[in-house]
Amino acid sequence: MTVSETENTIAIIGMSGRFPGAGHVGQFWDNLKHGQESITFFTDDMLREAGVREDKLHAPNYVKAAPVLTDIDKFDYPFFGMSKREADMLDPQHRLLLMCAWEALEDAGYVADSYEGLISLFAGCGFNNYLVNEILSRKDDFSEEELQMVLQTNSNDYLSTRISYKLNLRGTSVTLQTACSTSLVAVHYACQSLLMYQSDLALAGGASLRIPALEGYMYQEGGIFSPDGHCRAFDAEAKGTIFGSGAGIVALKRLEDALEHRDHIYALIKGSAANNDGSSKVGYTAPSVEGQRRVVTEAMMMAEADPRTIGYIEAHGTGTVLGDPIEIAALQEAFGDTGDKQYCAIGSVKTNIGHLNAASGIAGLIKSVLMLYNKQIPPSLHYHRPNPAIDFKESPFYVNTALTDWAAAAHPRRAGVSSFGIGGTNAHLILEEAPTSPKAGSRMEQVLLLSARTDTALDSMAAALHRHLQLHPELAMEDVAYTLQVGRQAFPYRYAALSGVDGGLKLIGKNKTDKGKAKIIFMFPGQGSQYINMAAGLYEHIPLFRRWADKCFAELNKHLRTDLAPILFGAPEGGANAALLDQTAIAQPLLFVVEYALARCLMDWGLEPHAMIGHSLGEYVAACIAGVISLEDALAIIVKRGELMQQSPGGAMLAVSAPFGEIGGFTDEGIHLSAVNNPGSCTVAGDGEAILRLAARLETAGIGHKLLPVSHAFHSPLMAPVLGPFEQVMQKYKLHAPHIPYISNVTGDYMTEAQVKNPRYWSDHIRETVNFSAGIETLRQSGNLMWLEVGPGKALTQLVHQHGIESLKGNVLNMMRHGKEDESDVSALLKGLSACWLSGADIQWEKLHPALPGRVSLPTYPFEGRRCWIDGKQDSEWVEEQGLATAAGDSEVVRSSADRAHLSTAYVPPADGLQGNLVDIWEQVLGIRPIGIKDDFFELGGHSLLATQLISRLRNLIPEIEIQFDRIFNYPTIEGIAEQIEMQMIEHLESNFH
Structure with missing residues (x-):
């Protein structure tokens, strides 16, 4: 689209709705x-x-009829960090909009916490029947402090700001109230905020609930209510509407921004307007032809839309004798005399779901957006013959009564949406179908990530995603993966699956992350791990890897006569290049390139090492990453090191599955301990024939062993001729203290600045035994670790596992495949990264995509609603589902393990009478049970207002002790508060004694 086509246009990029008969859009x-x-x-x-x-x-x-919205009493209060008591008090309209706001953002593919721009919210709701019918009838049961909470949880003043607080929305947060037109007026002002660059993304909508929900109404002749429970918009039998419950929110962006970020666009808002009738009508509650005409005309003017290009009008359509003819008359005046008749379909969602009061406008908008998105016009119900006061044949309009395909025309499909409020505030929007967007495809594997607050929610998410992908095979898996990676908030329970190039899914793993993130250890393998085409897939599909590798190759070409890239990539197994790769002078630079490029990628993606360890050559990669040696100097040094070692006397190396002390009887003179990799194995080096004899003896003795693919006896006295020349090489370079700690192969401890800057250390490193096992033991002291093998194969991963450390299970990962494995390089990398994420690491997944993928609409979070109602009745259905039991007369639902999923502590019961009394108080204030003595007040959903209630009850319990407000913040557990009370009681007794 051109700049002029995107100007003043808003994209609808996310939607959420709960309507009668429909739990989702x-x-x-x-x-x-x-x-x-x-x-x-x-x-x-x-x-x-x-x-x-x-x-x-x-x-x-x-x-005896009503449009009923199910589960209005259900709310996932732990998800939003609330206590049960607060959730019980909160107006269910606010709860509905809170969930819808979360879902609309997820549907758009954005997370408020990571969104760089300003997200605003414009919303409103209907009259608070919950306050009148449920709470005020029980006001005598509330303490003075709780009455303060009643005001905060039931005033519309706090509707938008509470949602903004819970979702971390930092833009404008405004509650609007214009009666029936509330939610569409909210959308209009959201559009204005975006067009004025006061917001970068905006949420807008509304909610309305009839409480009691299961109740009919009294019909009065000439009133607004329908006599039979049906809304018959524009029909001759129309005599009124029927009021119901619902909620909806849309996510909006400026079109140019939505196109730039490849957002999923449902439809466009080309123009919007809002006004008021003023006094030009017969009464305050009456509609006005003039007011409605003006608002429709202004919206079309803003959209620069010829009326003949509008194919559908979603009318306010209340089905009243007075309202319907006035609405059609206003539309006719706004459209003018185009000369064409009955070219624009008209309908009203109220014939399906009734009048949703403050949510009626958003219901009509979402319906119209879905029509444009699906290119179909659904039927408006209960229409047989027109209201006698409406002459459709002489108008541009006809009532659509059957599902119809919306035919394409020379212009884009367009629709108008009206919503008029009692009191005269009118709103109208002009919508247009979304532009077609080019599909960017990727043939590499993708990783799909899901996370939830509980394990049961995670299972529901996985099932929903699987169903969605089956129903929508047209979705590009790169778009699906990108949306899940960057457009969903990460929670403790996590799931990762690999999507192959054929679209098939394979589970990588499920896990619950711990509260504390593991420290990352980079491990760099040494010579012997190389193979032809190692990292070829990364070089082809990961641009960042290719950039780092090419930078290294360009530098190496200054020092070598041979271009190394063709040797490594694109060669068949067993070809001439395989022999070259076995040469030390070739293998060492290539290994360095692969490991260095991969390490730089991992760091750019968010995996910063806490410490590093290399095996022989790998120590040079660690030194370069740590800033000891510049990349240019490191490559020059590695080339010279490889050349010198290649020129040394030939030899062989043997990995043995036994400590060196246990194979002394099998060795000849000239066999040396080359490496100690773990307490139960070693590597030996020496003359080739002596090594072969040792291998034969070990075979006879049944001791495991493996001949390594090397041409020399590294880390043995056979390297002596290299040491002097290499020390002279190292004297030419400036060496720096490491800014990332790493382990010395020589000492098995952290490198010191003195060692780093001593050229003799680097020459001795070639001859001395690699003390890898001691290095692992040193790193273990750092606590909770995640070990990543940053290089080809799994040799170091296996060595760490062989230390038999129980805490290492699941935390030792390889980032590249072994040369014999039949999987792609990308697959191995994604599995490694996913395993890191499953363990709690933060990864910048967006940087793994070669081109910017699109965001797509995917199933949103499956909230686990629990009954939250002030009447104190328990949710017996939920209790039964969970297999839980409650004590006789107990009015609270026993908390399940799912409720404790967001807590960092296990349940610990009170140990004495004081703690027991405190538990009772906490359970009363928070409305949750059981509460343990180590549970955090704020993790349980507590906040400053609830803390005030807590302090008040503590003072009533122990009047002689003055508990200060800040103690709750400094000691947020029952155990901590009990200790403070006991200390104050001792001080109180001592002061009285003296």
């Missing part, structure tokens, strides 16, 4: 296109159980 569309009416007609028994009086049940004008 996909189900909503399915209901719409199949003409589903989501109105519940109640039986008398259902209404009696809900508490409806008998006189109402038998009243002739009592309509």
Whole structure:
């Protein structure tokens, strides 16, 4: 698209909605296109159980119907860091919008915590029936402190700001209230905020709940309510609407930004407008032709849209005798006399789900967006013949009564959406279908990541993703992977799967990360691990790896007559290059290039080493990464080192599965200990014939051994001729103290500045035994570690495992495949990175993609709703599902392991009477049980207002002790507070004694 085409245009990039008969947007569309009416007609028994009086049940004008939104009492309060008590008090409209806001952001593929721009929120909700019908009737049960919380949790003043706080939205946060037009007006102001560059991403929408939900209504002749529970918009039989519950939020961006970031775009907002009728109408609650005409005209003007290009209008469409003709009259005046008749379909979502009050506008908007996205127009229900006051035949409009494919035209498909509020605030939007975006494909493997707060939620996520991919085979796996990697927040329970180039999925692993992140150790292998085409796949598919490797090759070409890149990449197994790769002068520079390039990639992707260890040649890579030697100097040194070692007398090396002390009886003179890799094995070096004789003797004795693919006896006295010349080489270079700690092969301890700067150390390093095992033991002292083998194969990974350290399980990983393994280089790397992520590492996945992938709509977080209602009744269905039991008369749900998933402590019961009394107080204030004495008040959902309640109850428990407010923040556990109280009680007794 050109700049002029994107100007003043907003992209809808994410959506979330909960509507009658539909728990999510996909189900909503399915209901719409199949003409589903989501109105519940109640039986008398259902209404009696809900508490409806008998006189109402038998009243002739009592309509036993409502558009019901299920599970309005369910809320995943631990997910949002709330206590059960706070969640019980919170207006369910606020809870609904909080969940919808999270889902809309996820659907857009963004995480607020990592988003660099400003995310704003514009939202509103309906009248708070929960406060009136549920809370105020129990106000005598509340303490003075709890009444303060009632105000905070039930005032619309805090609707948007609470969501912004919970989701970390740092842009404008505004609550709007314009009655029925609230949510569409919110979208209009979100668009204005974006166009004025006050926001970079904006959420907008609204919610409305009827409470009690299972209740009909009294019909009055001439009123706004329908006599039969059906909304018949524009029909001759239309006599009113029916009010229901719902919520929805859209995520918006400027179109140019959405295109630049390759966002998933549902549709475009080309223009929007909002106004008020003023007094130009018969009464405050009456609609106005003039006000509606002006708002539609202004929106079309802002969109620069010819009325003849608009193919659908989602009307306010309340199905009232007065409202419908006024709306059509206003639309006709706004469209003007185009000369064409009945070219624009019209409909109203209220015929499907009723009037959702403050959420009605967002419901109509989401419906229209889905129509443009799917290129279909669903039926408007209950229309048979027009309202006598409407002459559709002489208008641009017709009521669409069947599912119709939306035919393409010379112009983009466009729709208008109206929402008019009682009191006269009107809103209208002009929508346009999303532009087609080019598909960028990648033929390399991808890693799909999922994470959740609980293991059960993680299982639900994995199942939902699997179903979604089966239903949408057209999705590019690179886009799916990118969306999951950068567009989802990371939680403790994690899942990773590898998608092959054929699209098949293979589980990499599932894990629960610990609270503390492991420190990363880089391990660099030495000569003998090389193989033809090692890292060829990384060189081909990972541009960052290729850039570092090419930089190294360019530097090496200054010192070598041979171009090393062709030797390493693109050669068949067993060819001439295989023989070259066995030469020390060739193998060592190539190994250095691969290990250095891979290490630089890992660091750029976020895996910064806490410390490093190399095996022989690998120590040079560690030294270069640590800043001891510059890259240019390191490559020159490695070339010279390889040449000198190549010129030394030939020899052989043998890895033995036994300590050197146990094979003394099998060795000839001239065999030397070359490396101690773990307590139970060693490597020996010496004359080739002597090594072969030793191998034969070990075979007879049943001792494991392996001849290494080297041409010399490294780290043995046979290297003596090299030492003097190499020391002279090292004297030419400036060496620096390491800025990342790494282990010396010679000492098995951390390198010191004196060792680093001594040329003699580097020459001795060639001859001395590699004390790798001691180095591993030294690193172990650093605590929780993650060991990464940064180079070809798994030799060092196996050596670390052979130390038999229980804590190492799952934390020793190789980043490259072994030469004999039948898997791609990219697959091995992604599996290694995924294993790091599964263990809690933060990885900048976006940097692994050669080109910017697109974001796509994927299943959002599966909230695990628990009953949160002020009546104190427990969620018996949830208790039964979890297999839990409660004590007789207990009004609280026993907490499951899933509830404790976000806590850093295991449950510990009180040890004495004081702790027991404190537990009772905490459980009352937080509405959670059981609470352990080591549980953190703030991890349990506590905050400053709840802390005030806690202090008040503590003072009532022990009036002679003054508990200061800040003690809760400094000692946030029952155990800690109990210790403080005991200390103060001792001081109190001592002062009285004296």
